[in-house]
Amino acid sequence: MSTNSSLIHVDNVSFNFHGLKVLQDISFSISPGDFLALIGPNGSGKTTLIRIILGILKPSSGRIVLMGEEVHQFTQWQRIGYVPQKATLLDPYFPASVREVVAMGLISLKRFPRLLTRQDESSIDKALDRVGLKGLKSRRIGELSGGQQQRVFIARAIVNGPDVLFLDEPTAGVDADTQARFYDMLAELNRKEGLTIVLITHDFGIITKHANKVACLNQRLFFHGTHEEFCSSQAVQDLLRGEHHLVCHRH
Amino acid sequence: MESLLSYAFMQRALLAGFLISITCAILGVFLVLRRDAMIGHGLAHVTFGGVALGLFLYLTPLLVALGVAVFSALGILKLKERAGLYGDTAIGIISSLGMALGIILVSLAGSFNVDLFGYLFGNILAIDPEEVWMALILALVVLITIVLFYQEFVFLTFDPESARTSGVQVRRLDKLMAILTAVTVVLGMKVVGILLVSALLVMPAAAALQVARSFKEALMISASVAGISAIAGLVIAFYFDWPASGTIVAVSGLFFLVLFQARSYRKPAQEELNERV
Ligand SMILES: Nc1ncnc2c1ncn2[C@@H]1O[C@H](COP(=O)(O)OP(=O)(O)OP(=O)(O)O)[C@@H](O)[C@H]1O
Ligand SMILES: [Mg+2]
Numbered sequence: 023m024s025t026n027s028s029l030i031h032v033d034n035v036s037f038n039f040h041g042l043k044v045l046q047d048i049s050f051s052i053s054p055g056d057f058l059a060l061i062g063p064n065g066s067g068k069t070t071l072i073r074i075i076l077g078i079l080k081p082s083s084g085r086i087v088l089m090g091e092e093v094h095q096f097t098q099w100q101r102i103g104y105v106p107q108k109a110t111l112l113d114p115y116f117p118a119s120v121r122e123v124v125a126m127g128l129i130s131l132k133r134f135p136r137l138l139t140r141q142d143e144s145s146i147d148k149a150l151d152r153v154g155l156k157g158l159k160s161r162r163i164g165e166l167s168g169g170q171q172q173r174v175f176i177a178r179a180i181v182n183g184p185d186v187l188f189l190d191e192p193t194a195g196v197d198a199d200t201q202a203r204f205y206d207m208l209a210e211l212n213r214k215e216g217l218t219i220v221l222i223t224h225d226f227g228i229i230t231k232h233a234n235k236v237a238c239l240n241q242r243l244f245f246h247g248t249h250e251e252f253c254s255s256q257a258v259q260d261l262l263r264g265e266h267h268l269v270c271h272r273h
Numbered sequence: 274m275e276s277l278l279s280y281a282f283m284q285r286a287l288l289a290g291f292l293i294s295i296t297c298a299i300l301g302v303f304l305v306l307r308r309d310a311m312i313g314h315g316l317a318h319v320t321f322g323g324v325a326l327g328l329f330l331y332l333t334p335l336l337v338a339l340g341v342a343v344f345s346a347l348g349i350l351k352l353k354e355r356a357g358l359y360g361d362t363a364i365g366i367i368s369s370l371g372m373a374l375g376i377i378l379v380s381l382a383g384s385f386n387v388d389l390f391g392y393l394f395g396n397i398l399a400i401d402p403e404e405v406w407m408a409l410i411l412a413l414v415v416l417i418t419i420v421l422f423y424q425e426f427v428f429l430t431f432d433p434e435s436a437r438t439s440g441v442q443v444r445r446l447d448k449l450m451a452i453l454t455a456v457t458v459v460l461g462m463k464v465v466g467i468l469l470v471s472a473l474l475v476m477p478a479a480a481a482l483q484v485a486r487s488f489k490e491a492l493m494i495s496a497s498v499a500g501i502s503a504i505a506g507l508v509i510a511f512y513f514d515w516p517a518s519g520t521i522v523a524v525s526g527l528f529f530l531v532l533f534q535a536r537s538y539r540k541p542a543q544e545e546l547n548e549r550v
C-alpha cells in the first residue's frame with residue numbers, strides 16, 4: 023500500500039460517536055481505475071467511512087490522503103463526485119428544477135462568481151441524457167418519483183466529469199431496468215474513461231458483475247481485496263453463509 | 274396618484290419601502306428553505322435592545338442596532354455550531370437577552386418615548402432623507418452580494434453536505450448569510466417595525482413557494498409579491514389613513530392566500546406530461 027500510487031489512502035482511521043466505537047483502525051488504499059464495492063450490514067459504518075473520506079466528518083484518529091493532499095487541505099473538489107445515501111429524502115417542496123440541481127454539480131469547476139455558461143447547459147443536458155432524464159429538465163425535482171430523483175443526483179455527481187465517484191446505495195428505490203442500465207453505464211465509465219468508483223451496496227449481483235475490489239466493513243475492515251480473493255475467502259464465506267448465495271463466476 | 278407623489282415623504286417611503294421589501298423577500302426565500310424563518314423574528318427582538326442602547330447613548334439608533342444585530346446573528350450561528358443547540362433554541366436565547374437588555378435600558382433612561390414606539394411598529398412615512406440613502410445603499414449591497422454568491426447559496430440551501438464536497442466554503446457562507454440577514458432585518462424594521470419585520474422575510478417567500486417550480490421562479494415571485502405589497506400597502510395606507518406597516522403586511526398576507534389557492538391549479542406544462550419518462 024504505497025501512498026503515491028494510490029488515489030485515496032485511508033490510514034488507521036477510527037471514529038467514535040458519543041463513546042460508541044463506530045469505526046476502528048481502518049486502513050486501505052484505492053487505486054486509479056478501481057471499482058470498489060464497500061459492503062457490510064446496516065450500521066456497520068459504511069456511510070460514516072465515506073463521510074470521513076470526503077472530509078464531512080473528522081476522524082477521531084488516523085488520516086485521509088486524497089490525491090496526495092490531506093483531506094482537510096484538499097482543494098481539487100472538481101475531481102470528486104458524490105451521491106449521498108437517501109438523497110431522495112430532500113424537502114419535497116424545495117423549489118429547484120431538475121436543471122438547477124444538476125447545475126449545482128458544476129460549481130466545483132468554476133471560479134467566483136460561478137455563473138453558468140452556454141457550455142455548462144450542454145454539460146447538463148449530457149449528464150441528464152446519461153441517466154435518461156433529459157425530457158424532465160424543467161420539472162421541479164419534488165415532482166419526480168424517488169427513483170427519478172436518485173437519477174438526478176447521479177447526474178449531478180457526474181456532470182463535472184469527476185475522476186472518482188462515491189455512491190452510497192445509489193439505486194435504492196430505482197427500478198430493476200434502470201438499475202441494470204445505470205450499472206452498465208458505471209461499468210462503461212470505469213472501463214473506458216478510467217473513472218474510479220467507490221460504491222456502497224447491499225446487492226451482491228453488482229459485486230459479482232462489476233467490482234474489481236471488495237471491502238467488507240463491520241466496525242473493522244475484516245476483508246479488503248480483489249474480487250477473486252473475495253470469492254475464495256473462507257472468512258467471507260463463513261460470514262455470509264446462509265445470508266447470500268455467492269455467485270462468483272463472471273460471464 | 275399624482276397628489277400622493279407630490280409629497281416628499283411619500284416619495285421617500287415608496288422608494289425605501291419598495292427596495293427594502295424586495296431585499297427582505299429575496300433573502301427570505303433562502304431563510305425559509307433553510308428552516309431559519311424565525312431568525313428574523315429573533316434578530317428583530319435583539320434589534321430592540323440595539324435601538325434602546327442607541328437612544329440611551331445618544332448615538333444613531335439604526336447604526337447601533339445594525340452592529341448589535343450583526344453581532345447577534347453571528348452569535349446565534351456560533352451557539353448552533355459549538356453548543357450543538359437547535360436553531361430555534363439559539364435564536365430564543367439571543368433574542369430574549371437582547372429584549373431584556375432593551376427593557377432595562379429603556380427603563381434606566383426613563384423614556385418609553387415616541388421614537389421607540391416608531392421602532393416597534395414601524396415609521397416608514399417618517400423616514401428622513403439620510404436614512405433613505407443608508408437604506409438604499411445597504412439594500413443594494415445585500416442584493417449584489419446575493420447575486421455574486423448565488424450558485425453557492427442555492428447549493429448550500431439545498432444540500433449543505435454535498436455543497437461542501439463540491440468545494441463550497443460552507444462555514445464562511447453561513448457567516449455571510451447571517452450578516453446579510455442581520456442587515457436586512459434592521460432595514461425591514463425601518464419599514465414595518467420590530468414586531469412585523471419577520472413578516473417581510475417570511476410572507477412573500479411562503480407565498481412564492483406555493484407555486485414556484487424553480488429557484489429562480491421562487492425568487493422572482495417572492496420579490497414581486499413584496500414589491501407590489503409595499504407599494505399597494507403604502508398607497509392604501511395613505512388614502513385611508515391606516516398604519517403603513519400593518520397595511521403592507523396585510524396585503525402580502527392576501528397574496529399568500531391567493532397563491533395558496535392557486536397552488537392546486539398549477540399543473541405541470543402539457544408538453545412535459547407528454548414526455549416519455
Ligand atoms: N451523526 C450520527 N448520528 C447518529 N448515529 C451515528 C452518527 N454517526 C454515526 N452513527 C452511528 O454509527 C453507526 C454506523 O452508521 P452508518 O450510517 O455509517 O452505517 P451504514 O453502514 O451506512 O448503515 P446502512 O447500511 O444502514 O446505511 C451506527 O451505529 C450509527 O448509530
Ligand atoms: Mg449508510
